[in-house]
Amino acid sequence: MSDAVIYALSPITFRLDLKDPFLFTAHHIDHFPKANANLGPATAAQHQEFNMYYGDTVPGFPEHPHTGFETITLVEQGVVDHFDSLGNGGRYGAGDVQWLSTGSGVEHCEMFPLLNEDRENPFELFQIWFNSSPEQKQQPADYKMFWREHIPHVSAKDTQGRDTNIRIISGQYQGTEAISRPPHSWAAAPENKVNIYLITLAPHATLTIPATTVTATRFAYFYQGDSLELANTQIQHKHLAELKPDVNIQLQAGEVEARILWLEGEPIGAPVAMRGPFVLNTNQELDDAFRRYRATHFGEWPWPSPAPVFSREQARFASYDGGQRKEFPEQS
Template sequence: MSEQEKISNHEIIYAIQPIEFRLDLKDPFLFTAHHIDHFPIGKEQMQPVTPPTDDKPYRMYYSETGVPGFPEHPHTGFETITFVESGYVDHFDSLGNCGRYGAGDVQWLSTGNGIEHCEMFPLLHTDKENPFELFQIWFNSSPQEKTEDPAYKMMWREHIPHVIETDAQGVKTDIRVVSGEFKSQQALERPKNSWAHAKENKVNIFMIQLDPHAELTIPATTATSNRFCYFYNGPTLEIEGETIPFKHLVELKSDVDIHLKNGTEIGRIMWLEGEPIGAPVAMRGPFVLNSDEELNTAFARYRQTHFGKWPWESTAPVFKRDQPRFASYNKGEEVEYPETAS
């Protein structure tokens, strides 16, 4: 009997939790928000034509324009890693960066010593509904990283590495490697002041799609890492033989291989693991520091400086409907489109 076979499911699966919206995680992850919004047809100015209904709900955040989204707001001391699975996001920030990104793209924003930004969800389609699905990971920064300048990086879907595994029956699994590595496939580089940048921190973030009845083994990582699997699409998933229902978060032992077996429909998983930072966490709204004293200092600094002058005419700007996906850095000094991104 192998060492893996000697370990019971109880020792591999630490917890299973149903999820509605927020995934509560462990160091170096803070939490993840999973937005699913059934936005209707859009008006000419990209607002919804009808309010939410019981059968097609959406969480609406009104701005001065009526376009869904989060108008200008501050962050400091952590990172937001934003995955758009369907729909579009228009980003603007106090550094003069901006961009539009869509389904399959990932935005990595290190908020460092302070930044203001807005995230708007323009409803581009006027002839059909505008379904929207977004994950946003709040990922902690080390004490040193909290003092560094903020940074904004786009990871276009065309450039995010994939590992495709196909068994003898042609059943396929697709692993999008957003951070870290999977079976020697390296992710794109993360911002240099991110805890995920250093290889030794073993921050692996995978978006996994499994065909019906597909099986996959995730290799072991370090014994000190924290590890989570969020099963968010499909009727059932087996982890080490235990059935996991739809929209459940599973905390797992990190230093063993984990065997997954999908059910009868396409399954989708967010996989998160990484070495903990190990520093105290003091969190108040969108400010994440290491003590109450540091929080008070940061709020006082924000009241004085607003983390820099907001360079946009509106607190909730959006691009024109026909704007393709792109990223503009440092007030337009560098403009990047997916086909030319490196």
Template sequence: MSNPLIYDIQPIEFRLDLKDPFIFTAHHIDYFPAGNEQLGPVSPPTADKPYRMYYGDVVPGFPEHPHTGFETITLVERGYVDHFDSLGNSGRYAEGDVQWLSTGNGVEHCEMFPLLHQDKENTFELFQIWFNSSPEEKTHDADYKMMWRENIPHVNKTDANEKQSDIRVISGVFEDTLAISRPPHSWAASAENKVNIYMIVMQPNAELDIPATTATSTRFAYYYEGPDMQIAGQNIPFKHLVELKPDEVIHLKNGEFESRILWLEGEPIGAPVAMRGPFVLNSDDELNHAFARYRQTHFGPWPWPSPAPVFKREQPRFASYKKGQEMEYPENNQINT
């Protein structure tokens, strides 16, 4: 079927390969069992429930590792994340929260996934968007910002048949609703770059129109939950990534069950991309220089007692900034284990 609004459709297992200004997105899901006293799993993985994100010795997650030259946008759907970095900052965030980390000219951090529930499974799911930085933005110091679920704007749209869709506006704008501001040295911080990131939940049989953006933008929709969805009049299988024409209104029509979509669009940066592991720069020479600098400095001393620290089970959600001198808590920061 030829569809002028759809450029490409790809099945997704884990990684969404994207286009400028996006690099890729990882969709992590793990079905961890109940947690033990050390916040690790009480039992080993099974064939039908493997552990995909278990790089720590006890607690799942990603111990101390470096980044430079891009941004990680981490959207937690289920579970908890403990963050520590070489700037001296730390925090705990959870379902519905978003962490926006500008790695700039270099930072080390760790992302651990403590299993807080001892009486039930600890299902864990997140998206991590690797989002590029402009050549100038790559030179700035690293920075990060927490976007708490209580503060992220939602748009509720009701169609002609009284069916609803919820659009969570992570970046940019949906109709007249603006997202929380992004870190200042981000390609997404400027409205002219039209970086729109939405998490969309559609009721059964709901319909929704996504407004057009500029003809030069990149535009993707990832249909990641639900059995039956039409995008631009075409049936889209579950867990497929759709590249779309940006300067047309795109009509979404849901099937008989609730569906969820990650929506990504934005103006390209247009600079050369040189990527090696966790470093994203503009040339091989820049990469070589960055790796040499990392070997010498580790992007600053690691101020934590281990490469994979975690907070205590009872720690509520919070974020620290400026080497822990500033503390921030969401409105509802009680933990429920």
């Protein structure tokens, strides 16, 4: 291992432990079977082949609170139904990204309806817990959908004519800018250089990620493929590398296509006090937030159950402004 470039290398089963401005990332993978009429699994799990999480019928995470940070949800396979205490809802699927600023507090649920009754329902997503500055933690909650049709890509050939592709979720790559982030996000300011990429390399393809600043945090998670050469070091799939930020880093795929989640950005530099789904700066702030949540629930829950879902036929969409405005992705 090159100690000068790779600071740490860790095997990953589910949780990626990260550093400021990132908190952690969860990599959910489930091999759900065919669906029943109620959008749940038609058969029970065998030998932990899938997780029901906390849903009684439909897999997912029923109503729960957050405050003080952001969740960035990148769906690779499957469908997510979103509902929140702001009165907004939506459905998004493979290739889409939801960016939720929890700010001063919000309740939401994330359900994973199984839509296919005639075939299996594989499910995979990343959820990045991304910190907010002390000032941003006081702002109202907000969210934004990044539809797969709109997310910028940089596709190119390497010197041997092999395909490389970068989906730019945040920041920029080679002058191509991501969709704007919610306004009260640490990632919204260009000077914070928060770059989040989903990288796909054809077999044996090479790609160089340019240096960022010496003060930045930088991670690469190799989550699909047989092997990856990273900074002249061979790593196996499902390994997380913490990297030196101020150098160019070359990646090369192995015998099969490689996929990498790339995370980098300037640290916020504020104290972190984290308790369950709340992320603030002091224990006193956490105590105050829990008291406020018990008194207000961060607003009334306007939905008929803690774990609602849309119908099987519902197309992808998002609603904003308390459900007054709906947005559907423009098909490319």
